[in-house]
Amino acid sequence: xxxxxxxxxxxxxxxxxxxxxxxxxxxxxxxxxxxxxxxxxxxxxxxxxxxxxxxxxxxxxxxxxxxxxxxxxxxxxxxxxxxxxxxxxxxxxxxxxxxxx
Numbered sequence: 615x616x617x618x619x620x621x622x623x624x625x626x627x628x629x630x631x632x633x634x635x636x637x638x639x640x641x642x643x644x645x646x647x648x649x650x651x652x653x654x655x656x657x658x659x660x661x662x663x664x665x666x667x668x669x670x671x672x673x674x675x676x677x678x679x680x681x682x683x684x685x686x687x688x689x690x691x692x693x694x695x696x697x698x699x700x701x702x703x704x705x706x707x708x709x710x711x712x713x714x715x
Contacts (some may be wrong), residue, residue, distance in 0.1 A: 619713045623677045623706040630675040636673065637678050641704045649698050657693040659684075668714040681714040690715040 618622045624641050631637040639648045654661050659682075669680045684690040 616687065616690055617681060617713050618684075618708055619679060619681040621672070621677050621679050621708040623708070625704055625706075627676060632675070634669055634678055643702060644703070646698070646702050647703040648715060653684075653698050654693055655697045656715075657689075657696055659689065659693055664715070666688060670714060678713060681713070 622637070629640070638644055651661050656665070659666065659691060665683065667680070667682050669678060669711070671677070672679055684693070
């Protein structure tokens with residue numbers, strides 16, 4: 615199993631959000647999020663399975679944390695082979711070894 619955790623931060627690191635959806639809406643990234651999820655599902659990855667993917671706000675409600683668990687390198691490669699067409703401008707990306715599950 616390959617686990618990866620990504621932490622997304624908006625340009626204003628002090629802004630708080632009430633939900634993951636509110637985070638993406640505040641940054642005008644609803645289409646980007648939908649495209650990202652579609653990429654995973656098009657590759658056969660079940661984003662609704664909590665043992666495969668979890669997404670939540672950070673404890674201080676300023677960031678979104680996403681952990682994805684690929685069964686193996688082949689599953690990861692299948693997801694990564696598909697392009698995400700939308701732009702994620704306005705987000706800072708960081709990677710973490712602290713996973714949600």
